[in-house]
Amino acid sequence: MSIQSVQNERVKQWVKLHGKKGRDESLQFLVEGEHLIKEALKVNCVDLLLIEEGINNPFDFSVVEECSINVMNKVSQNVSGAKYIAVCHYIEHHIVDATRVLLLDNVQDPGNMGTIIRTAYSFNIDGIYCSNDCVDVYNDKTIRSTQGAIFHLPVIRCDLNQICNELKGEGYQLFGTALENAIPFSEAKDFDKVALVFGNEGQGIRKDLLGLMDQNFKIEINEFDSLNVAIAAGICMYRYRK
Amino acid sequence: MSIQSVQNERVKQWVKLHGKKGRDESLQFLVEGEHLIKEALKVNCVDLLLIEEGINNPFDFSVVEECSINVMNKVSQNVSGAKYIAVCHYIEHHIVDATRVLLLDNVQDPGNMGTIIRTAYSFNIDGIYCSNDCVDVYNDKTIRSTQGAIFHLPVIRCDLNQICNELKGEGYQLFGTALENAIPFSEAKDFDKVALVFGNEGQGIRKDLLGLMDQNFKIEINEFDSLNVAIAAGICMYRYRK
Known part of the structure; x- marks a missing residue:
């Protein structure tokens, strides 16, 4: 079942990731655009993929929520909306053997x-x-x-x-x-x-x-x-x- | 007398300068921000200065129209509005003695x-x-x-x-x-x-x-x-x- 309402509690949580405060609280961030989502998948930092209802999943990743266009527009940080949005977790970085x-x-x-x-x-x-x-x-x-x-x-x-x-x-x-x-x-x-x-x-x-x-x-x-x-x-x- | 209404015909002309088509038609463009307006004044390309009513003119240039805050917000291309906006004419450029x-x-x-x-x-x-x-x-x-x-x-x-x-x-x-x-x-x-x-x-x-x-x-x-x-x-x- 796809998520239809922008009032849905999970949608509200995702929208909070637009701000640094919300990101720091859940240690998550949003990624849009096929190229960037593919790069995120390479390093296994995607927790969940939001896909506009009726659109095929082009990614090799199956933890997916289908969402209405309204929900996608609400969660997207771009004026023109997004067909795919990845909810990612913060990446733990170390700098080793550096010059x-x-x-x-x-x-x-x-x-x-x-x-x-x-x-x-x-x-x-x-x-x-x-x-x-x-x-x-x-x-x-x-x-x-x-x-x-x-x-x-x-x-x-x-x-x-x-x-x-x-x-x-x-x-x-x-x-x-x-x-x-x-x-x-x-x-x-x-x-x-x-x-x-x-x-x-x-x-x-x-x-x-x-x-x-x-x-x-x-x-x-x-x-x-x-x-x-x-x-x-x-x-x-x-x-x-x- | 300051310009009060966003319906004023001159205001509509200035707003047209937000787009390339409008700029190319009148061969003019808008400049905001004190530093940039000062740079424009150095090369004499300012035709007119719009200043928010009640604000002193900090520039050494006297062709000025006072405008209401509403008009300034309408003509400004920034979300946060502008206290000064310069209407400038296109600069005619030549590349000479170049290497x-x-x-x-x-x-x-x-x-x-x-x-x-x-x-x-x-x-x-x-x-x-x-x-x-x-x-x-x-x-x-x-x-x-x-x-x-x-x-x-x-x-x-x-x-x-x-x-x-x-x-x-x-x-x-x-x-x-x-x-x-x-x-x-x-x-x-x-x-x-x-x-x-x-x-x-x-x-x-x-x-x-x-x-x-x-x-x-x-x-x-x-x-x-x-x-x-x-x-x-x-x-x-x-x-x-x-």
Whole structure:
């Protein structure tokens, strides 16, 4: 029997996953779009699949609830609705045997966050540490911008000052991006272990965190402007790709 | 006297500027946000400033219409409304004495388009040629993503095949980004004049246009993935910055 009413209690629970509070409470998030759902299935994080009634199930996964179009529109986070929505559980990530990591301090734009995750995965970066005030990685727009990389690359929320000290102990070179006391990026040298740190779209890296860097660099641009944080991260990750 | 009614004929004209059709008809577009309006004023493309009634004019520009909050909300393209909106006229662009240009073939995402324009300006690229099917550069989201670079960097809509032939005649090296018949990007050589060509988010560069390239390159990423077009363009523009 398909779920017909948007007043159904389970529907209300799924809609709560639109917000970070609801996601953190049930440790679940929503994924839409065939490509992204397939990526989620690869790592076994799908708990349940919602499918519009009358539509065939194109996935190799059988825990399914059929829902009316009204219910699908209600649960979907897209204006145009969705034929398939996966209810997924949070992915437990560990960064192991790493030599290239990214640290993100208070990155706020979901598109930037998603694009950085996608780019990091493409350049074989081993993982990303995010400050607790970064935008949620399970935000719908972040997930879409990752193009599925979120299911494969470890992204860990933590205290960045503490992680910096741990990384130093492991022999990492800590590179900050900053305008002052910075060398031109083209002069940055090779190191076995590199941690690249990027900051907030408006304010950059917090001062106390910047104090923990081994070196700061500045991507060479004309003096009046600044780069989008995802572009800056992309240029640096390409240089230090594996 | 301030404009009170959203039914006012002038208000209806301004609202038409939300769409490409309306913009192309009157050759005007809207700009919101203090920073962007200041950038527009620098290049004298503001025709008229709309200001919420009761708010002081912070700009050095006196062709102003006071409007009610309802009118401002109606004309604004942002959910949260706007205190200031500039009605601007299209900027006539010319690319002269150039040695670095970008060609964009059917780029569709306004955020990507805006970020590419912003990045090109930061790396002193001389101008951008867009295919006629690219997203409109006067789209609200594009303008915001440029952070004002749209007012300073020439962006010209044209037939890319024709431009490619012209650029070849001027001694440009035409570089396409492609997966096949491509050299690794790190092996790309220096040239006096370089044109970098980027394609659609899903399909890449059109085949007939790709046939006009002198060389294709591929940014070295893991084999399963692809880069966001703005990230790819950022990496290439950094390499060929002026």
